[in-house]
Amino acid sequence: MTLIEVDNLTKRFGRLTAIHDVSFQVGDGERIGLFGPNGAGKTTVLRILATLSTPTSGRVFIDGRELTRDRAAVRQQIGVLSHETMLYDGLTARENLQLHARIHHIDIDRCDRVLELVGLRSDGERDPSTFSHGMRKRLSLARALLHEPAVLLLDEPYSGLDRRSMVDFDQILDAVGVGTVIMVTHDFKRGFDFCDRALILDAGTVSRDVSLRSLTSPSAFINQYQTAIGLEDN
Structure with a gap:
C-alpha cells in the first residue's frame, strides 16, 4: 500500500x-x-x-x-524531528509534552507513557535547558511521537x-x-x-x-x- x-x-x-x-x-x-x-x-x-x-x-x-x-x-x-528542538525552556519536560497534547487533543496521561518510552520519565520535572544534547533530542522525539503519527x-x-546515544535512539525507534x-x-x-x-x-x-x-x-x-x-x- x-x-x-x-x-x-x-x-x-x-x-x-x-x-x-x-x-x-x-x-x-x-x-x-x-x-x-x-x-x-x-x-x-x-x-x-x-x-x-x-x-x-x-x-x-x-x-x-x-x-x-x-x-x-x-x-x-506526521511527526517531525528537526534541527530545531521545538521545546520551550521554562516549562518542564512533562509540561512541554502536555502543551503538545492539548494542541492535538491527546489524552494527557499519554505524556508519561511517552516519557517512559524515551527514558525520561524520572526527568519529567526538569527544565529541558538543563538536559544534555542527547536528552533534548530524546524529548523532541517524544514530542514528535506523542500523537502516534503514521x-x-x-x-x-x-x-x-x-555512539551510545545513537544506539539508544535506534532502540527507541524500534520500540515505538x-x-x-x-x-x-x-x-x-x-x-x-x-x-x-x-x-x-x-x-x-x-x-x-x-x-x-x-x-x-x-x-x-x-x-x-x-x-x-x-x-x-x-
Missing part, C-alpha cells in the same frame, strides 16, 4: 531551484533514507513533507490527502550524538513501532542500517533509488558513492 506519493515536486527560492521534478512513492511501513551532498535538496524535500514549506509546483499525498489542500489533516498524520520525518537525527519513516542523514552507515531504501539526491533531483536490502555489500556501495561525490568516509 502506498502511504506517501510525491509527484513532480519543485521548489524555487527566487532564481535558485532547490529541487526540480522530484517524484517517489513510499509504501506503508517503509523506512526511506534521503542521502546526498550538501545542497542536494534533502532538507527541502523533508520540510515540504512536514508542511513547513510550500512547494512551487508539484503535489504530495499522505494517506490519500493532498498536502496543500488538507494541511491540518496531514499534520495529524509517518515520522527525521532531519539529521544522529547529529551531535555520541512507527512503521513509515523518512530520514535525512549524513551518517551513511547508520542510515543504511536503519533504512530499507535510499533515495540519492544530486543537484535537486533523485539520481538513484536503491533497495538497500538487495545490496550484497552495503559498505562497498557507501564507499563507492562517497568517493564519487567527494565525501570522506563516515
Whole structure:
C-alpha cells in the first residue's frame, strides 16, 4: 500500500531551484533514507513533507490527502524531528509534552507513557535547558511521537550524538513501532542500517533509488558513492 506519493515536486527560492521534478512513492511501513551532498535538496524535500514549506509546483499525498489542500489533516498524520528542538525552556519536560497534547487533543496521561518510552520519565520535572544534547533530542522525539503519527520525518537525527546515544535512539525507534519513516542523514552507515531504501539526491533531483536490502555489500556501495561525490568516509 502506498502511504506517501510525491509527484513532480519543485521548489524555487527566487532564481535558485532547490529541487526540480522530484517524484517517489513510499509504501506503508517503509523506512526511506534521503542521502546526498550538501545542497542536494534533502532538507527541502523533508520540510515540504512536514508542511513547513510550500512547494512551487508539484503535489504530495499522505494517506490519500493532498498536502496543500488538507494541511491540518496531514499534520495529524506526521511527526517531525528537526534541527530545531521545538521545546520551550521554562516549562518542564512533562509540561512541554502536555502543551503538545492539548494542541492535538491527546489524552494527557499519554505524556508519561511517552516519557517512559524515551527514558525520561524520572526527568519529567526538569527544565529541558538543563538536559544534555542527547536528552533534548530524546524529548523532541517524544514530542514528535506523542500523537502516534503514521509517518515520522527525521532531519539529521544522529547529529551531535555520541555512539551510545545513537544506539539508544535506534532502540527507541524500534520500540515505538512507527512503521513509515523518512530520514535525512549524513551518517551513511547508520542510515543504511536503519533504512530499507535510499533515495540519492544530486543537484535537486533523485539520481538513484536503491533497495538497500538487495545490496550484497552495503559498505562497498557507501564507499563507492562517497568517493564519487567527494565525501570522506563516515
